[in-house]
Amino acid sequence: DAGVIQSPRHEVTEMGQEVTLRCKPISGHNSLFWYRQTMMRGLELLIYFNNNVPIDDSGMPEDRFSAKMPNASFSTLKIQPSEPRDSAVYFCASSLGDGGVNTEAFFGQGTRLTVV
Amino acid sequence: DAKTTQPTSMDCAEGRAANLPCNHSTISGNEYVYWYRQIHSQGPQYIIHGLKNNETNEMASLIITEDRKSSTLILPHATLRDTAVYYCIVRVAGNTGKLIFGQGTTLQVKP
Secondary structure (H helix, E strand, O other): OOOOEEOEEEEOOOOOOEEEEEEOOOOOOOOEEEEEEEEOOOEEEEEEEOOOOEEEEOOOOOOEEEEEEEEOEEEEEOOOOHHHHHEEEEEEEHHHHHOOOOOOOOEOOOOEEEEE | OOOOEEEEEEEEOOOEEEEEEEEEEOOOOOOOEEEEEEEEOOOOOOEEEEOOOOEEEEOOEEEOOOOOOOEEEEEEOOOHOOOOOEEEHHHHOOOOOOOOOOEEEEEEEEE
């Protein structure tokens, strides 16, 4: 398996523009996580899905952020409108939750977003 | 989810064992201890996890105290490539267990 695939790897956009980050989880995994990482705040969990259903979105900073998982093999994180303070590295991760045991989460290489 | 406390940074000589401590005094009975690491500019990488027994794999060993309030990650023979930020996380078992990262320990392996 190619692992968790994120695109694009780098994104530079102007303030006010819409940004869409994409993630393809590992085949067969049923949990998906979106994280944001900055120097100031470290790794923050934004939202996670289980079996394509959002379980907890309490980490989503505000209404400008939205995430979807239309099927088991694809998820998007959208920011509209984008602001300079959204500049960060965004990671997607997936894992297999099997009953009472969790396997480890595998992370993608991240998308470095710069909003100017 | 229980919170964890880790030292901000540690140094280790190349070839020596690196022992990274973690306190999780409020851990619940159904929470596992996970360790991840993040090498600069990469996504976090899973290392090991355990519930109450000591665990070992090809990367590291995990020692959990009998009362489960603290644990130690051991890298038996640290190399320069082990320089990274190491995160200790406690996570509820089950499909909805969140994976929350703290600030971690920055381990610098020196030649």
